[in-house]
Amino acid sequence: MITVNQLTKRYGQHAAVDAVTFDAKPGRVTGFLGPNGAGKSTCMRMMCGLTPPTSGTATILGRSYADLPNPGRHVGVLLDAQAQHAGRTGREILTLGALTLGLPRTRVDELLEVVGLTQVEAKRRLRDYSLGMRQRLGIAHALLGDPQVLVLDEPANGLDPAGIRWMRSLLRGFADQGGTVLLSSHLLHEIQVIADDLVVIGRGRIVAEGAKDDLLAAAGTTVRSTDNARLAKALQDNGIDVTQGFGSLSVQVTPERVGRIALEHQIVLTELGSTSSTGLEEMFLQLTAADAREGAAA
Numbered sequence: 001m002i003t004v005n006q007l008t009k010r011y012g013q014h015a016a017v018d019a020v021t022f023d024a025k026p027g028r029v030t031g032f033l034g035p036n037g038a039g040k041s042t043c044m045r046m047m048c049g050l051t052p053p054t055s056g057t058a059t060i061l062g063r064s065y066a067d068l069p070n071p072g073r074h075v076g077v078l079l080d081a082q083a084q085h086a087g088r089t090g091r092e093i094l095t096l097g098a099l100t101l102g103l104p105r106t107r108v109d110e111l112l113e114v115v116g117l118t119q120v121e122a123k124r125r126l127r128d129y130s131l132g133m134r135q136r137l138g139i140a141h142a143l144l145g146d147p148q149v150l151v152l153d154e155p156a157n158g159l160d161p162a163g164i165r166w167m168r169s170l171l172r173g174f175a176d177q178g179g180t181v182l183l184s185s186h187l188l189h190e191i192q193v194i195a196d197d198l199v200v201i202g203r204g205r206i207v208a209e210g211a212k213d214d215l216l217a218a219a220g221t222t223v224r225s226t227d228n229a230r231l232a233k234a235l236q237d238n239g240i241d242v243t244q245g246f247g248s249l250s251v252q253v254t255p256e257r258v259g260r261i262a263l264e265h266q267i268v269l270t271e272l273g274s275t276s277s278t279g280l281e282e283m284f285l286q287l288t289a290a291d292a293r294e295g296a297a298a
């Protein structure tokens with residue numbers, strides 16, 4: 001269990017993380033989403049004792065990270081796959097980690113196997129690893145101490161499709177055995193497939209939080225047509241607020257209502273459905289529209 005309570009980090013006047021409160025629960029994968037610079041990494045760094053909060057608390061298994069005895073035995077952390085010493089081999093990095101945690105060297109071979117790094121690859125220096133291999137090594141490092149909690153910042157970054165599928169089943173298995181997983185990702189489809197719960201932040205503040213299915217179900221209707229501008233006007237003329245997506249419109253009324261208005265105005269629809277079927281991306285763009293650098297209007 002991870003409990004984040006009113007967690008805040010200010011850099012001068014700028015609140016990178018602003019009173020963030022949420023739980024990541026055992027047995028569940030919690031997806032942590034937000035646009036670039038929203039505060040995800042800062043939040044995760046505070047949870048793991050790497051950045052001191054300005055105020056608020058983050059506890060893991062009921063204690064702050066610093067108060068956990070031998071924290072690597074309880075929490076597996078992957079915040080930056082590049083952060084290891086580039087001149088060490090993968091095997092050396094894992095062996096050092098195992099020794100630090102008081103684990104036998106045999107654990108290293110177990111983990112190499114789990115993350116699919118070969119013995120030959122384990123002998124290469126980190127500087128010669130591809131990004132995907134670094135991520136696999138980082139995940140192996142996080143799993144070394146057989147933790148109950150995983151905190152992973154962009155773990156799928158750089159993984160190929162087979163690697164992403166592998167990671168998905170690894171994290172699902174971890175959660176199904178009662179573990180707590182908090183992972184951030186820009187790969188929204190990935191989060192949609194794997195997460196049970198979502199925490200969405202924009203400009204340091206939580207904009208949505210809860211079970212993924214509930215959030216997606218509440219996300220309204222998405223529609224595409226051959227003339228979105230005319231459809232948007234027709235909807236607005238009927239008192240319906242319209243949010244622009246990428247080539248689509250989102251509204252908080254039923255698909256039937258949208259369909260009837262389109263029919264009335266003889267507008268051809270090319271797509272119509274509840275936003276849950278078009279997915280997390282639309283919900284994400286709507287929720288973070290005010291924070292996105294590019295603006296969500298397209």
Ligand SMILES: Nc1ncnc2c1ncn2[C@@H]1O[C@H](COP(=O)(O)OP(=O)(O)OP(=O)(O)O)[C@@H](O)[C@H]1O
Pocket residue numbers: 011016034035036037038039040041042043
């Ligand atoms: N050490 C620092 N000093 C000043 N500002 C910082 C520092 N670290 C982070 N920030 C700022 O805090 C905000 C949040 O950054 P953070 O890295 O947590 O975002 P993020 O959601 O992880 O972004 P991304 O998805 O791009 O990785 C940004 O505006 C960033 O510039």
